[in-house]
Amino acid sequence: MSKTQILTVDDSPSMRMLLRVALTERGYDVEQAEDGLEALDWLGDNKPHVIITDINMPRMDGFELIESLRTEGDHQTVPILVLSTESSDEKKNRARSAGATGWIVKPFDPDKLAAAVRRVAL
Amino acid sequence: MPGVMTMAQRAAKRNRISVMQGTRRVTGNPNVVFTTILGSCVTACLFDKHASVGGMNHFLLSEPPQGSGHKAQEIERYGVYAMEVLINDMLKAGAQRQYLSAHLYGGANLHQGMQAIGTANSTFATNFLATEGIPVIHASLGGRAARRVEFRPASGLARCRILIDDVVFEMPVKQKTEPVGELELF
Secondary structure (H helix, E strand, O other), X not given: OOOOEEEEEOOOHHHHHHHHHHHHHXXXXXXXXXXXXXXXXXXXXXXXXXXXXXXXXXXXXHHHHHHHHHXXXXXXXXXXXXXXXXXXXXXXXXXXHHOOOEEEEOOOXXXXXXXXXXXXXX | OXXXXXXXXXXXXOEEEEOOOOOEEEEOOOOEEEEEEEXXXXXXXXXXXXXXXXXXXXXXXXXXXXOOHHHHHHHHHHHHHXXXXXXXXHHHOOOOHHHEEEEEEEOOOOOOOOOOHHHHHHHHHHHHHHHHOOOEEEEEEOOOOEEEEEEEOOOOEEEEEEEOOOOOOOOOOOOOOOOOOOEEEO
């Protein structure tokens, strides 16, 4: 069986590094984009098993990315986990109605993050 | 003279806000001065000169890594979190990531023979800003003495004074003590 592939979307290089190390160490195949637009571009040719996205990003934020993926195309059912410093109900509700699968508040715990991925991965 | 404030009046009008360990403040208000006292802790003062918005955090990461890769990653995660929430608050106040510059202060090793917590904090902060491409305008890090820092967020001016004889008490605390990273399924 091939590895579970995860796309992480975050504008911070430090956060991308942390995510890459944490998920690679736990056996996942990790691809990375630095904002919503770069993610959409890569998703044009690829189908990851899970997407983990930040909310606050330049050019295209996490909300817009989720809305765009759920509206049309090949990614209407892929599990999308939001990983954000935000924890307000207002933002969570917005992500929920956009079609996100779940929400994780930063800072993340690597084992819990991997457990969350296992839980939602199709 | 009507309409002209004396120095004393201006100083009285200034709003001094102490930034405590584990917190951060952001504003574009020209009357605000952020202040903090640091031992091993580090403060990053971020500034966007186009938006005239500044912010300060104040963090102390737990003990330095003792060859355990796991521990080093944990320090890194909490440090990245402390910086990310400050940057996000800056962006919400109108700053743009590409215009951010930084001052870094603190990271003293107050007691000889203790683990070099200050050095670990300084190294983290310096590496973080380099990785993020945020230029450091001025840094005063390390040594054995505490520091008092004043930062004017709207103008980006910072002043750092070494406190030779002062004793600063601080305890390493994680930026968040409640359980973190829990999944909330929608």
